[in-house]
Amino acid sequence: MSRTHTPVVEQWFTGDGDGFTLLGTRCAACASVFFPREDSHCRNPGCPGGDLEEVPLSRRGRVWSYTDSRYRPPSPYVTDPELPWQPYALIAVELLNERMVVLGQAVPGVTVADLAVGMEVEVVRGVLHEDAERVWTTWQWRPTGETV
Amino acid sequence: MTAEVAVLGAGMHPWGKWGRSFVAYGSAAARAALADAGLEWRQVDSVVGADTVRGGYPGYVAGATFAKALGWQGARVASVYAACASGAQAVNTARTQILAGLAEVVLVVGADAAPKGFFRPAGGDRPDDPDWLRFRVLGATNPTYFGLYARRRMAVHGDTPEDFAQVKVKNAAQGALNPYARYRNRVTAEEVAASAIVADPLRLLDICATSDGGAALVLCSMEFARRHGVGDPVRIRAVSTVTPRYPNTVLDLPDIATDSAATVEPAGETFRASIARAAYEEAAIGPEDLSLAEVYDLSTALELQWYEDLGLCGEGEAVKLLREGATALGGRIPVNASGGLASFGEAVPAQAIAQVCELTWQLRGDAGARQVAGAQVGITANQGLFGHGSAVIAAR
Numbered sequence: 127m128s129r130t131h132t133p134v135v136e137q138w139f140t141g142d143g144d145g146f147t148l149l150g151t152r153c154a155a156c157a158s159v160f161f162p163r164e165d166s167h168c169r170n171p172g173c174p175g176g177d178l179e180e181v182p183l184s185r186r187g188r189v190w191s192y193t194d195s196r197y198r199p200p201s202p203y204v205t206d207p208e209l210p211w212q213p214y215a216l217i218a219v220e221l222l223n224e225r226m227v228v229l230g231q232a233v234p235g236v237t238v239a240d241l242a243v244g245m246e247v248e249v250v251r252g253v254l255h256e257d258a259e260r261v262w263t264t265w266q267w268r269p270t271g272e273t274v
Numbered sequence: 275m276t277a278e279v280a281v282l283g284a285g286m287h288p289w290g291k292w293g294r295s296f297v298a299y300g301s302a303a304a305r306a307a308l309a310d311a312g313l314e315w316r317q318v319d320s321v322v323g324a325d326t327v328r329g330g331y332p333g334y335v336a337g338a339t340f341a342k343a344l345g346w347q348g349a350r351v352a353s354v355y356a357a358c359a360s361g362a363q364a365v366n367t368a369r370t371q372i373l374a375g376l377a378e379v380v381l382v383v384g385a386d387a388a389p390k391g392f393f394r395p396a397g398g399d400r401p402d403d404p405d406w407l408r409f410r411v412l413g414a415t416n417p418t419y420f421g422l423y424a425r426r427r428m429a430v431h432g433d434t435p436e437d438f439a440q441v442k443v444k445n446a447a448q449g450a451l452n453p454y455a456r457y458r459n460r461v462t463a464e465e466v467a468a469s470a471i472v473a474d475p476l477r478l479l480d481i482c483a484t485s486d487g488g489a490a491l492v493l494c495s496m497e498f499a500r501r502h503g504v505g506d507p508v509r510i511r512a513v514s515t516v517t518p519r520y521p522n523t524v525l526d527l528p529d530i531a532t533d534s535a536a537t538v539e540p541a542g543e544t545f546r547a548s549i550a551r552a553a554y555e556e557a558a559i560g561p562e563d564l565s566l567a568e569v570y571d572l573s574t575a576l577e578l579q580w581y582e583d584l585g586l587c588g589e590g591e592a593v594k595l596l597r598e599g600a601t602a603l604g605g606r607i608p609v610n611a612s613g614g615l616a617s618f619g620e621a622v623p624a625q626a627i628a629q630v631c632e633l634t635w636q637l638r639g640d641a642g643a644r645q646v647a648g649a650q651v652g653i654t655a656n657q658g659l660f661g662h663g664s665a666v667i668a669a670r
């Protein structure tokens with residue numbers, strides 16, 4: 127029986143492969159972009175407020191900073207306490223068009239030793255964790271290997 | 275310039291892991307502050323509690339909890355919460371009541387009993403709570419944010435892990451002189467380097483622990499202080515409680531992303547710099563007037579960031595200031611003479627009040643072995659989760 131792929135948060139990302147993107151919203155009045163998505167009202171204090179439309183965010187950006195989690199994070203982060211803890215890297219990525227920084231996990235296997243501030247990365251679909259019924263999906267950052 | 279209020283008394287319960295309720299720590303600190311002020315509890319017109327989210331319902335109504343523990347006497351009550359900035363909000367609430375003429379003497383109390391390990395969000399599924407989301411989606415603990423800021427400083431300013439370790443060495447040496455500190459041992463750079471990495475590049479000894487503790491202040495009008503026989507009290511000259519301005523371009527706890535700066539140009543200063551500027555403007559002083567500063571060193575690298583945000587040095591020059599010894603006891607502008615969070619560990623609602631306790635003792639010349647010679651003006655600074663600025667300026 128195949129398990130359902132379920133996004134860890136609904137409507138924060140969409141697609142697969144090269145078509146995978148984070149989803150934000152954009153104010154029709156002032157063009158401000160929000161991620162996590164803002165669906166009730168534009169947060170620009172100088173804007174009277176406009177319709178908020180869903181927009182994909184840039185797929186590529188540059189590493190603003192990075193770190194890792196050497197100890198098991200507490201719940202609601204889901205881990206298997208039976209298994210030894212495997213640290214993973216976290217990357218804060220600057221999206222140049224949106225002029226914003228978005229945090230995410232690195233793809234499995236990429237450690238802090240592989241990263242540098244300014245390096246180009248792209249967003250890909252990843253698996254956060256799996257249980258009996260579902261595969262919980264998330265976004266992850268992967269170095270493109272291209273020098274910027 | 276805003277009118278001043280007097281600090282008549284300061285008191286603390288020692289920081290540590292004592293296994294008691296936050297009510298016990300807060301009540302002990304309150305009694306110590308009242309004794310220091312030479313006042314009876316029944317002379318207090320109003321009590322302001324800084325809340326804790328870790329003590330159940332009594333923690334959410336901290337002002338009333340402490341008032342009951344001290345013995346109901348009819349005082350006006352308020353309880354405030356602003357994460358790490360709760361203490362400064364409590365001080366400001368007290369100050370506002372005094373300046374508005376609603377109360378002459380106000381007791382400010384904050385205390386916490388911290389859990390073991392990482393702070394974690396409240397229970398339940400709450401996908402619209404950014405604090406819950408960062409744990410659920412990213413496993414992003416507080417130290418991972420500190421790690422991001424530290425790595426950014428290394429890339430932009432050339433700071434090194436050895437520089438960060440020197441902050442711990444300095445603060446541990448100062449905390450060793452403070453009877454209220456939890457950690458009273460000196461620490462060497464080698465010991466920092468030998469401690470485990472928690473969130474690269476930061477190690478266990480770069481990151482503050484979580485502690486039990488309690489702190490209290492007795493604030494009053496200048497007129498009451500004079501009547502009480504204190505002609506030259508420590509005075510609170512400014513309390514900054516500002517919020518960020520859109521777009522906020524620094525990735526702050528507990529956010530997953532910054533605001534977008536694509537359509538609205540950000541302000542020329544960061545949120546943290548604006549916290550200090552608001553305090554300086556209110557007190558009509560500048561960083562050159564300071565004798566000492568107490569800053570929120572959640573990590574060693576964050577203490578360096580505060581040097582720049584407070585204007586103690588230019589951007590990128592914090593390590594130079596540290597290495598010159600300017601921020602150590604005996605230097606030009608000692609920072610965290612108390613030992614800071616490095617020596618205390620964080621007791622969230624008590625911490626910003628404890629910072630003002632330290633300023634009070636320093637400005638009165640009562641700080642013992644860690645006294646900053648000739649202290650005249652001091653600033654405290656911190657930042658609470660979810661956009662709470664906090665800075666207090668006190669003077670003698």
Ligand SMILES: [Zn+2]
Binds near residue numbers: 153155156
């Ligand atoms: Zn708008």
